[in-house]
Amino acid sequence: MNNSIALKSILTKEIQRFMRIWVQTLVPPAITISLYFVIFGSLIGSRIGEMGGFDYMSFIVPGLIMMSVITNSYSNVASSFFSAKWQRNVEEMLVAPVPNWVIVAGYVGGGMCRGMLVGLIVTLVSLLFVDIQLHNIWVIIATVVLTSATFALGGLINAIFANSFDDISIIPTFILTPLTYLGGVFYSISLLPEFWQGVSQANPIVYMVNAFRYGFLGISDVSLVTAFAVIIFFIVTLFTIAMVLISKGIGLRT
């Protein structure tokens, strides 16, 4: 059995899915990000002054791109896998000799593609508002790839447990959005009181946003090594959880 063909099939299906509904999947992030730039960048940002040695608009660009990557890689897998469960077309894969790791990799790969494509679109939109500088392109690429993988895995686990469409919006609404907003997208955590700086360090998104910002601006509130260690830890943990759940057939087999 050629697993690479099966993997390619799942990946192609996933990419075709979000491309088919591009108005729902690719356009909204571009509009949202434009609004963020207009409101937080131009209108409010001009009164804030510098942050971390950069004008506010330049400071928030990496965080806003990362926010789009996180949201889209998560929601792509959550909604796609849950829809496959709901329409029961997930059974197409379950009856076939597709190894569980291929199913996980295919869906996660699809989520990563959407997350990174949206990240690219948002970056292009950003260029309309600000000159983006690049400090280390490899850090940027590594961070965006690993972060999109982390949240795609999170979306998959969410979809495995979900029993209704409400269940795939609870985590993004009540956990993901607060963590993102408190993850240093709009501010440097060094501005927070010491206690809240400590609390922020428990937020994994802080590490992702800061590693990404380092790639653009060369500044970060956390060390790069710690940031990548945290991201990789989450990937390994979430991948293991996803594999166990699919192997046991949780939410998939009766």
Next chain:
Amino acid sequence: MTYALEISALKKTYKGGFQALKGIDLTVSQGDFFALLGPNGAGKSTAIGVITSLVNKTAGQVKVFGYDIDTDLEKAKSFIGLVPQEFNFSQFEPLMNILVNQAGYYGVTKSVAIERAEKYLKQLELWDKRDAPARTLSGGMKRRLMIARALMHEPKMLILDEPTAGVDIELRRSMWSFLRELNQQGITIILTTHYLEEAEMLCRNIAIIDGGEIVENTSMKKLLAQLDVETFIFDIKEGTAVSKLEQFVKQSSVITYRLIDDHTLEMDLNKAQNLNQVFEQLSVANIEVQSMRNKSNRLEALFVSLINKKSSARQTKPQSAVVGAN
């Protein structure tokens, strides 16, 4: 010879305690056209679910072409094509994508998959709809799409769970001839259906499952030979006097006739009797027959009697009732 399917002591108890399968044993030979029949909730879909790994079994063993699903699941899966009872494809994807992706899950390259998709879509008269989203198909077309999808990896065994449910008679007949062709090509076919006429026409061997147990497992021929009595209906030629028919019914011995209405005679024929005797008697009485038919499907009569026998046996056994979804 290795069986296409070998099930032994298969049990399935769902969460909540409902025992859907109570230790069934079943074998299906390679190349067979096999019917798995039973009333709703009998355990047919659970059995198919276990064979195709959509349902986790509680105990027992399942082998597909000699490969145990516990130890060689991927190999076992590669032999099976499944046409499930409910539509389970993405409603938004075009037919071509559904078929090509499905083949991909079995390791079939895209170029081969496109060729096969074209072949099956044409054979099943869906070619014109190849780029249409699946949700735009009619019920019958959706059923045919699921058959095409199940064939994309050219399985050695095809399992069809009520494939003709809700399909009109013309389409049903064309699906029967398609399935017969597949079987003639050597594909083992396992069919569950509520149309017993369908099972009688297509299948060589049969198992009847009820209450999670196999109540009959034999060849169709042997099963039908169990029939003691068949009922026939004769439509009598218009203009035949009713009094003549009444007198015929009254006078007849050995074979029992009933006058249903002014032009319809019904009679029961047991194994010791034959239709020649009937026609002889009708001929002597100068009664002309316009047409003749079986009162009910022969298999249906047996099926009902077997299920009734089983349920009355259950009622005599004092046990707690269990209710659950299958």
